[in-house]
């Protein structure tokens with residue numbers, strides 16, 4: 001556990017929301033937002049235990065972009081990566097490696113660590129493996145396009161080798177990998193816009209060679225993706241859902257040439273995000289890390305230039321988290337839990353009030369192991385369900401275990417979704 005500590009915070013919080021080169025798309029009057037608004041976010045990030053290095057990478061990247069130094073986190077992350085190297089078991093996925101690279105390289109004046117660990121050349125290889133997998137498996141990458149976008153972004157920012165022609169071949173906005181279950185993935189589109197914008201800037205600055213045609217394509221793709229992102233804007237200003245909005249904002253910051261100012265009210269989006277922060281929507285470190293940069297007008301593209309990252313100018317006090325009070329007057333609730341493959345299996349499960357979806361699954365497994373057994377892996381968003389009844393999710397076939405309540409897909413995982421009495425919960429064998 002950490003002591004309460006003082007952290008120098010970058011810039012005047014929220015007062016200078018948008019760096020000058022981004023135009024005036026999101027000016028927010030200062031008087032209404034105090035630092036207090038952001039304290040829960042920072043607390044979540046700084047106090048997280050970083051059980052997974054990839055969570056630490058998300059947090060480190062985000063803190064560096066807004067100008068908060070956290071030396072113990074940096075040491076921890078570098079150690080994790082080095083440990084992996086020594087064991088020769090660097091089993092990071094391409095996007096995880098890209099995130100580690102972005103985090104370690106962000107806002108530094110030299111990229112010593114990156115060079116020393118040969119991160120960029122490893123990432124080049126991982127990116128090629130993604131493409132080879134697509135060739136063999138009907139266009140399906142080893143991971144997903146969110147990660148391929150992270151790959152291109154990190155390679156672009158840190159001078160890795162990648163082929164612009166390949167990028168153009170695979171990042172067509174109509175590519176199925178931009179969609180899950182037929183719906184455009186705002187997170188994925190936003191990350192792709194950031195990556196394509198980086199590549200475009202490099203071409204224009206003459207840092208990499210590309211044909212006129214390549215440049216035209218990149219421009220066309222960016223414009224289409226931005227349109228798709230904006231078409232996912234909700235009445236309250238959120239873009240996609242609450243968890244994609246921060247990254248969508250980043251994409252819109254760097255692409256203001258591609259839409260009309262009247263098409264996006266940045267302030268409205270920001271208000272809603274700040275309200276959600278105060279309501280505790282960002283309790284997961286990864287969620288907090290993904291939304292923070294946009295609140296400071298920062299984007300992942302700022303990572304390569306230390307002078308566009310925030311720099312400490314005033315102090316903020318980070319508190320130890322309050323221990324969660326156990327509810328002594330515990331009561332019980334029951335839910336209808338269903339596993340659906342081709343057949344439907346269901347049972348009435350009784351759990352304590354306040355339980356998570358995962359608790360329901362564990363209880364059901366006790367009731368009937370054959371039907372309700374399952375496995376999961378820890379990811380940066382918490383436990384991810386990988387198999388039920390021994391049937392395993394598979395990226396090559398685009399299969400996964402979908403979570404639903406009363407027939408509607410959940411926007412949280414089994415480790416954070418709190419179940420309600422009488423709810424119809426379901427895990428469904430699905431294709432994305």
Ligand code: B12
Pocket residue numbers: 054093095096099143144146147180185187188240241242243244284287290379380381382383384385386395399400401402403404409410411412413414416432
């Ligand atoms: C790709 C993706 C998927 C793919 C994953 C398989 C694949 N081909 O890679 C598919 C479409 C299957 C998927 C499923 C789900 N997803 Co998803 N997914 C993403 C996305 C776009 C990128 C993840 C990624 O690669 N990150 C980068 C790498 C470097 O980090 P990583 O931790 O190693 O990534 C792994 C985990 O993120 C994991 N994963 C993906 N989704 C989810 C969701 C949860 C809750 C968990 C614990 C893990 C997890 O898969 C990644 C690859 O292995 C993110 C967007 C985002 N902003 O992160 C949403 C996102 C993480 N998913 C989300 C959700 C809600 C889900 C589902 C719960 C939806 C549902 N109703 O069923 C399910 C997971 C159910 C389960 N089995 O546990 C939310 C999580 C929000 C939250 N607060 O928890 C996000 C943020 C999207 C959003 N804006 O709402 N997802």
Ligand SMILES: *[C@@H]1O[C@H](CO)[C@@H](O)[C@H](O)[C@H]1NC(C)=O
Pocket residue numbers: 029031032
């Ligand atoms: C700021 O707060 C004042 C009063 O507290 C309110 O009248 C005003 O609408 C708020 N402005 C914004 C931009 O939220």
Ligand SMILES: *[C@@H]1O[C@H](CO)[C@@H](O)[C@H](O)[C@H]1NC(C)=O
Pocket residue numbers: 089090091
């Ligand atoms: C790492 O990946 C390789 C090949 O993909 C696999 O053979 C090995 O078992 C993995 N190691 C760990 C520790 O998961």
Ligand SMILES: *[C@@H]1O[C@H](CO)[C@@H](O)[C@H](O)[C@H]1NC(C)=O
Pocket residue numbers: 161162163166
């Ligand atoms: C760069 O990558 C391309 C393919 O993406 C490859 O053909 C080329 O040889 C690589 N160049 C160097 C210098 O590694």
Ligand SMILES: *[C@@H]1O[C@H](CO)[C@@H](O)[C@H](O)[C@H]1NC(C)=O
Pocket residue numbers: 220221223224
């Ligand atoms: C991009 O190009 C395609 C095909 O040439 C065209 O149909 C589409 O309208 C273009 N998109 C934009 C946003 O210009």
Ligand SMILES: *[C@@H]1O[C@H](CO)[C@@H](O)[C@H](O)[C@H]1NC(C)=O
Pocket residue numbers: 260261262
């Ligand atoms: C932007 O929107 C305004 C008002 O709707 C309109 O007059 C203008 O022509 C639009 N500009 C572009 C470039 O679409």
Ligand SMILES: *[C@@H]1O[C@H](CO)[C@@H](O)[C@H](O)[C@H]1NC(C)=O
Pocket residue numbers: 305306307308
């Ligand atoms: C870095 O950012 C600063 C300030 O935003 C800018 O003046 C400078 O030109 C940038 N440097 C590079 C290499 O882009």
Ligand SMILES: *[C@@H]1O[C@H](CO)[C@@H](O)[C@H](O)[C@H]1NC(C)=O
Pocket residue numbers: 006008313314315
């Ligand atoms: C922030 O804290 C440091 C160390 O406690 C102190 O030296 C510095 O003057 C403080 N800065 C501001 C702006 O309060």
Ligand SMILES: *[C@@H]1O[C@H](CO)[C@@H](O)[C@H](O)[C@H]1NC(C)=O
Pocket residue numbers: 327328329330331353
């Ligand atoms: C504790 O549980 C009771 C009974 O379910 C509930 O009414 C109450 O709101 C809970 N208190 C807290 C702090 O969660």
Ligand SMILES: *[C@@H]1O[C@H](CO)[C@@H](O)[C@H](O)[C@H]1NC(C)=O
Pocket residue numbers: 336337338344346424
């Ligand atoms: C529980 O769910 C199953 C299907 O998922 C349904 O057939 C059954 O009627 C439900 N039971 C109750 C009590 O709602």
Ligand SMILES: *[C@@H]1O[C@H](CO)[C@@H](O)[C@H](O)[C@H]1NC(C)=O
Pocket residue numbers: 341342391429
């Ligand atoms: C579901 O049923 C279809 C059609 O009968 C069959 O092809 C498929 O293999 C079944 N899926 C599973 C997971 O059992």
Ligand SMILES: *[C@@H]1O[C@H](CO)[C@@H](O)[C@H](O)[C@H]1NC(C)=O
Pocket residue numbers: 334348349350
């Ligand atoms: C589920 O079980 C609980 C406790 O045994 C019981 O109170 C409840 O009525 C049951 N619900 C259904 C729909 O059978």
Ligand SMILES: *[C@@H]1O[C@H](CO)[C@@H](O)[C@H](O)[C@H]1NC(C)=O
Pocket residue numbers: 367368369370371
């Ligand atoms: C588990 O469920 C299956 C299918 O409903 C049933 O055949 C089996 O007897 C059940 N096992 C136990 C231990 O209840």
